[in-house]
Amino acid sequence: DGGITQSPKYLFRKEGQNVTLSCEQNLNHDAMYWYRQDPGQGLRLIYYSQIVNDFQKGDIAEGYSVSREKKESFPLTVTSAQKNPTAFYLCASSIARGFAYEQYFGPGTRLTVT
Amino acid sequence: KNEVEQSPQNLTAQEGEFITINCSYSVGISALHWLQQHPGGGIVSLFMLSSGKKKHGRLIATINIQEKHSSLHITASHPRDSAVYICAVEGNTDKLIFGTGTRLQVFP
Numbered sequence A: 001d002g003g004i005t006q007s008p009k010y011l012f013r014k015e016g017q018n019v020t021l022s023c024e025q026n027l028n029h030d031a032m033y034w035y036r037q038d039p040g041q042g043l044r045l046i047y048y049s050q051i052v053n054d055f056q057k058g059d060i061a062e063g064y065s066v067s068r069e070k071k072e073s074f075p076l077t078v079t080s081a082q083k084n085p086t087a088f089y090l091c092a093s094s095i096a097r098g099f100a101y102e103q104y105f106g107p108g109t110r111l112t113v114t
Numbered sequence B: 001k002n003e004v005e006q007s008p009q010n011l012t013a014q015e016g017e018f019i020t021i022n023c024s025y026s027v028g029i030s031a032l033h034w035l036q037q038h039p040g041g042g043i044v045s046l047f048m049l050s051s052g053k054k055k056h057g058r059l060i061a062t063i064n065i066q067e068k069h070s071s072l073h074i075t076a077s078h079p080r081d082s083a084v085y086i087c088a089v090e091g092n093t094d095k096l097i098f099g100t101g102t103r104l105q106v107f108p
Helices: none
Strands: A004-007 A010-013 A019-025 A031-037 A044-051 A054-057 A064-066 A076-078 A087-097 A100-105 A109-113 B004-007 B010-014 B019-025 B031-037 B043-049 B052-056 B059-064 B069-074 B083-090 B096-098 B102-107
Touching: A004 A087, A010 A019, A019 A031, A019 A087, A019 A109, A044 A064, A076 A087, A087 B043, A100 B031, A100 B043, A100 B083, B004 B083, B010 B019, B019 B031, B019 B083, B019 B102, B031 B069, B043 B052, B043 B059, B043 B069, B069 B083
Parallel strands: A010 A109, B010 B102
Antiparallel strands: A004 A019, A019 A076, A031 A044, A031 A087, A044 A054, A064 A076, A087 A100, A087 A109, B004 B019, B019 B069, B031 B043, B031 B083, B052 B059, B059 B069, B083 B096, B083 B102
């Protein structure tokens, strides 16, 4: 079955530690995204990548970093510079369908930093 | 004002009721997406539409481009429909702008 895998589902870290969230897809999609979801807010874009070895900042990139060394993988690192890292993180990919892009989402990782 | 507004924010219904969730947007779009998020957090794409109407099972999505408005309807609602329904619009890039979601609870 094709899809997006995120691991782990729950992650706990101490303040001041960097943490890397995994995202893998076997859909052969070029574009991948990282979103952050907070209660009462819509999903916000952290970073996106439209092709291997290239990525762009989204609306809330500060305190995060990404890499895209392989088409299938788009890991997100939450650094100690991120002031409020506790959130639900969703990875997604997309493929062009005519004039629009069909979106696929992973199951998410809930990060708690104390 | 958010670029994508959904109403209502919360909705409760009895099993079997007809449900409507609304989405208004203020930007030009190439497509509008309806997404479903279950309590576990994972998101499933329900519809992607740029005009007219789409139907899948008990779900119907409509869009009026001139009025910048879309509706998601659920006929014969069931407790398993309980979820957060999210409207998202796609502009002239592949990036989405999301609404804050409508939390639906359907009681037996």
